[in-house]
Amino acid sequence: MSTAPPLLSTMMDVPLTVQSILERVRTLYFAREVVSLMASGKDEAGNPVPTVHRSTYGEVAVRALQLANALTSLGVQPGDRVATLAVNSYRHLECYFGIPAMGAVLHTVNIRLHPDQVAWILNHAEDKVLIVENLFAGLIPAIRAACPHLEQIIVMGEPAQSVEDVLDYDAFISGFSEEFAYPDLDERQAAAMCYTSGTTGNPKGVLYSHRSTVLHSLVSAPKDALNVGEADTVMAIVPMFHVNAWGLPYTCALSGAKQVFCGMFSDGKNVAKMLEQEGVTITAGVPTIWMGLLAELDRAQQAGTPYDLHQLQSLIVGGSAAPEAQIRAFQTRHHLTLKHAWGMTETHPIGTVSNLPPGVSVTSDEGFTLQAKQGRAVPMMGLCLLSDEGEVLPHDGKTMGRLMARAPWVASSYYKGEGQANFIEIGGKLWFDTGDIATIDARGYMHIQDRSKDLIKSGGEWISSVDLENALMAHPAVAQAAVIAIEDPKWDERPLGVLVLKPGADAPSHAELTAFLAPKFAKWWLPDAYEVVPAIPIGATGKFLKRELRDQFTAYKAAGTAVR
Amino acid sequence: MSTAPPLLSTMMDVPLTVQSILERVRTLYFAREVVSLMASGKDEAGNPVPTVHRSTYGEVAVRALQLANALTSLGVQPGDRVATLAVNSYRHLECYFGIPAMGAVLHTVNIRLHPDQVAWILNHAEDKVLIVENLFAGLIPAIRAACPHLEQIIVMGEPAQSVEDVLDYDAFISGFSEEFAYPDLDERQAAAMCYTSGTTGNPKGVLYSHRSTVLHSLVSAPKDALNVGEADTVMAIVPMFHVNAWGLPYTCALSGAKQVFCGMFSDGKNVAKMLEQEGVTITAGVPTIWMGLLAELDRAQQAGTPYDLHQLQSLIVGGSAAPEAQIRAFQTRHHLTLKHAWGMTETHPIGTVSNLPPGVSVTSDEGFTLQAKQGRAVPMMGLCLLSDEGEVLPHDGKTMGRLMARAPWVASSYYKGEGQANFIEIGGKLWFDTGDIATIDARGYMHIQDRSKDLIKSGGEWISSVDLENALMAHPAVAQAAVIAIEDPKWDERPLGVLVLKPGADAPSHAELTAFLAPKFAKWWLPDAYEVVPAIPIGATGKFLKRELRDQFTAYKAAGTAVR
Known part of the structure; x- marks a missing residue:
């Protein structure tokens, strides 16, 4: 190999940042809608009532900039962590933009964790500010007691019970300027943070960079990936506290797609209703969500009042594998295509998407077999299989091995250097050991066989x-x-x-x-x-x-x- | 603004390189075709006869790696420039991959320049090796005499007349291994080089980086840009010696699209025939090419033997503006959609693509008006308008200004630091002065009004x-x-x-x-x-x-x- 000095290009040194995605929606896509199903009061049985809230990217962008000014006034500085404990909504989307745009780190916390785990994670991440959905305001006293470093708690929406010493999100940000002077950022700076709860030990933090967020959005958008464009309406049912809702809020914004959020209403009936009412073209969630939707679609069909979902092109399924039976049921009974995507908190998450190769129909047996696999790597994503002895195994569709991943949006370590055993050198390059056992066939279709610990x-x-x-x-x-x-x-x-x-x-x-x-x-x-x-x-x-x-x-x- | 040290992410430091695009076609898309119209012998009138050559990405990838080994044997090292003087073909595509993959710089030279200009450019770039299409072998003695630093000339295909001291491309590379050990690259290293012939002064070189090449491919692929996927068949008529054929060879490879090259046969008849025969879905060229195609389509239609181009979704037009009359003629007489793209050698080139917003039909008056504009910026591309006094002008669709561009794939200078007047600081950031006078409307549609010198x-x-x-x-x-x-x-x-x-x-x-x-x-x-x-x-x-x-x-x- 040569030792000659490389010739550098004459290209501009422009960093890839979330700021540029925010500026894109602000200047190009300001009129596109952002629709959120919000909880508003309770019915007679004490259940929350869904109400549709309509906003636009323009409004979201302006409020994101107001949020950046508001957080700055609280002393939040570049590199500081700001946590959210919230469902999917326009306000959470504002946090997705406002917090990284000011150079701070959006730390989304899983609302389904035990309050002790929430407090453990907030302490580990040393979050300075916490933004809480009103639905979870009841947790605030316990969190405040357990997390002395938290300087401010902000509540989104009216809390059911009154809480002391908190700011109201809407009232607070409305007092700040709609203009914000973006700081210069290094694209390797952290933009967002998510903890993954492994099966052993404490949760571990993954820090996404501005660079990885932009690259992940770029590889997710094309038609052989999630196929997102300006004419699309996307409903991410996957929670925004879970790996950035598979990156969809950023991918959609970059592409100009309308976004729909169903908040806490992810049961089959509300999901089906929102899909129909908003003309959703792409939606994404875990198999459990689709199980609920399938039951509701079957029920409505049998009742002679089927939903009109003709605009819906794909239901992206990930988190765990959708059974082939579920894929076939959606396709044959409702003409809806389930599309596998695979990834993990450590991979941002998109690693593969199971689009079919040219000439293979979604209703053919070959199509169903391929769709039941996790799919092929998106551009720049390297995948390989390792034996227990550390040998690189063939991609023959039969040989099972430990799935290893390498890409500019894959973790190289956890926050504070924890869990180093999951990061392995192969041939002088660092790879992430996914903990999955998989096969990869000659065309590149990856098929998860098991978690290595479940094998x-x-x-x-x-x-x-x-x-x-x-x-x-x-x-x-x-x-x-x-x-x-x-x-x-x-x-x-x-x-x-x-x-x-x-x-x-x-x-x-x-x-x-x-x-x-x-x-x-x-x-x-x-x-x-x-x-x-x-x-x-x-x-x-x-x-x-x-x-x-x-x-x-x-x-x-x-x-x-x-x-x- | 804060002086706190930024928190770096935990993401892998994986460079964006052409190597990864090459590995992608080699491992995932090896069976997809690469079809080239080659000149083979002459007819009675002395005109070259077109013959179809069929190859695959797998074969192209293997030969690209053989080429990398072959050039290494000639002493080519990372950073060295290797020039091509060639039409669009599978061999040129091999150069597109093999040369950057080894860390050398693919320098495509415009075959339409005067031989003195070719020699001037080869000398300015200090090319070490020149790879020439047999069609231009007649230029070799003059070039050799004028360019003493050229260490080796390689001829692609059988030259019409015998030339001394050259290597035959196919014979030469076939002797080398199909395995190549990729060197580690910095993503800012130069991958390719192209000279732009301004109206004044000598031609100026632009050096594209591995990073800019990958990013340009990623932003070009999505459906609101060029809409390229694995099921597509793309014919780039725009020459591979001109701004990397608008990046299409890389965008197509990254996406797995079949590629068709018509070589020196870009007249209406050959173009129409190839579009029909190969089931082309996307093609790209300058307005002159489409003028020839339109005449041929009209002729065939009037003769009652129309071409079957039902698979053709878009004719991308750039280089100069297509008149609205031409756009309307294709749409109304042949149901074919001309889609403007705008860019320059200095912008890699894609800056804008004129896709229509949701709800606007290609056959409506509003659609035609928008299509006659150059379109909207692709993600990460910044555009603004400057007055002669250096003020930033409004995007109101009326105010004309000097169009400025800024993106990670826009030049920050020319090779050897020439032409610095074209790079201007605005608000502390470097922008490229395109030399175009344009308007930008509230939705972001950019419309070139003129070259500033032609205004x-x-x-x-x-x-x-x-x-x-x-x-x-x-x-x-x-x-x-x-x-x-x-x-x-x-x-x-x-x-x-x-x-x-x-x-x-x-x-x-x-x-x-x-x-x-x-x-x-x-x-x-x-x-x-x-x-x-x-x-x-x-x-x-x-x-x-x-x-x-x-x-x-x-x-x-x-x-x-x-x-x-």
Whole structure:
């Protein structure tokens, strides 16, 4: 290799920043709508009532700049962390722009965490200001007591009970100028922060940069990724406190797409209603959301009052894998296309999107098979598979390996240098160990087989719990299925199927389930036993808590169970 | 503003490089086709005969890596310039990847320049190796004599006449390994180089970086830009020696689009044939190319044998403005959409694309009016207007100003620091003075009014020659129109219309032309006189050479001319 000094280009040194996305919506897309479903009072049963709030990018941009001035007045400086504890809404979107634009760090906190965990995270991140949705105002006294470094708490919307020593978001920002002098930023500066709750140890923080936020938006927009443009209306149901709602608020703003937020109303009925009413073209959420939507669409269809969702082009599904049965149900019964995307908090999150190659139809068997995979890497995203011995494995669609990722929007470490074991050098380059076990085929389609910790290691071979679960969920009696490892004296581990039945369904026999799965799997993959449970425990990001199931069935003996 | 140290992100420091685009086509899109129309022998009249050559991205990638090994064997090192003098083809595409991937600089040279200019540019860039298309092998002895620093000349394809001391491209690279160890690159390193021939002084070099090349590809791909995806087939008729063929070879590769090259066969018949035969969905060229295509489509339609171009979604037009009449003719007679893009050698080139906002139809009057403008800025592209006094002017769609551009893919200087007057500080930031006079409307639609040197300054007010030209070209007798400034003792300058008539058309009278233009312009904008010429001189990049016209009519007196 040469030691000659490289010739530098004559290109401008212009940093990639969230400021430029904000300026873009302010000057080009100011008239595009931002629609939010807000909780407004309660009905007779004490449930919050949804009300539609309409705003525009122009208004959001102006208020974001007012917020930047307001936070500056509180002493917030570039590099300071400002936390949000909020649902998806126009006000949260204002925080997405105003906080990074002033060089501060938008720290979105998961509202589903236990208050102790929220306080732990706020303390670890050393947040200076906390912006709380009125819905969660009840947490404020406890948080304030546990987080002495918090200098100010701001409440978005009218709180149900009165809280002392807080500022009202709308009233506070309205007093500030709509002009803001952007500070010069280094594109590697942190723009946003999100904690990921691993299965072991404390939550770990990932700091997204301005550069990574812009690049992530650019690779997410094209038609073989999320296909977002100015004519689109996008409803991110995935929460804004979870990996920046998969980056959609920025991707949509960069592209000029109208944004719709359903706030706390993510049940099938409200989702279906908003999709129809706002002419949504793209929506995004976890499989649980789509399960609720599918039930509502089925119900409405059977009632002879189907929703008109002809504008809806894709339902992006991520967080965990959508079963092929769900993908087929949406396509065949409602002509709606579920599109897998894969990623993690550490990958910003978009790593892959499962668009079909030219010539493959969404309604063909090949199409369904490919759509059940997580898809192909977006540009600049490197993926590879490692064996337990650290060898790089082939992309043949069969060989399972630990999925490693490398891109300008992938974490190189956690905040304060924690969790270094997840970052590994391969061939002199740093890669992130996703903790997933996957295959990659010759065309680049990546297929998650399992979380490495959920993989069942039987007789020295690997069994994918996810594959078995997806197959089981296609059984007419099965609503949900989780497959976990149980200890086995001979094979080390063997699979146990844990099932939630559909309402009114009878538990199928072990023999029937074995016969149902047999055509699709090697014999030694089939579960040794099944257990029926009323519900599978779900974590704060909507995924099965298999660790809890394993604890529950730790001394499991297959003989003599209900289903066997 | 704060002096607190910024908090850096935890994102990976992964450079944006052409290497990653090459790896993407090699691993994901290897089966997608690369189709080239090559010159093969001559017919009875001595004209080259087109032959279709079919390759794949996989083959292109492997040969690009062989080329990198081959050039390394010649002593080419990172930072060295390697020049190409070639038409659009798979071999040129191999150079696009192989040369930057090794850290060397792809220097594309305009084949239409005079051999003395070619030699001047090769000497100025200090190219180490020159790769020449066989069609231009006749230039080699002169170039070799004028460029003593050139260490090696490589000829692509069989030269018509034998040339001494050159390597045959195919034979040479075939001897090298298909594996290449990529060097580590700084994303700011130069990847490619292109000279722009200003109207005054010597040509000036622009050095594109790996970073700017990747970013330019990312902003060009989305649906509101060029709308390129894997299912697309793209034919860049714009030459690969001209601003990287508007970046399309890289944008297409990043997106997995099939690429079609028509080489030296860019006449209407060959273009139409290739568009139909290869199922092209997107094509790109200058207005002259579309003039030829339109004539051929009209001819075929009138003959009852129309081409089947139902897959063709957009004809991207740039280099100079397409007249609204041409846009309307394609849309109304052939249902084909011309889409303006604007840019320059200094802007990589994409600055704006004229996609219509949601709800505006391509066949509406508003649609045609917007399409005749140059469009809106792609993400991260900053545009502003300056007065002659250096004030920033409003974006009201009326106020004309000097168009300034700023983006991570805009030049901050020319090679060797030349032409510094074109780079101006505004508010502490560097901007590039495009030399264009434009308006920008409230929605961000930019409309080039003129080159600042072609603008007619009459009585202290500005008259846009381009607007008048476009209007004149809608007259049924007019094939081409150029409007230039002539000296005027009272008004300083007044407009003169220079016309090329359609075959067989009679010259319209001055009165008729005045009446034709009157509804569209202020009275004082209307040309004082018209001249009919057999042809308007065209420069090496396909634009009118108005400087030559001005020279020709330098002592023009309006009285007593043919048309008046």
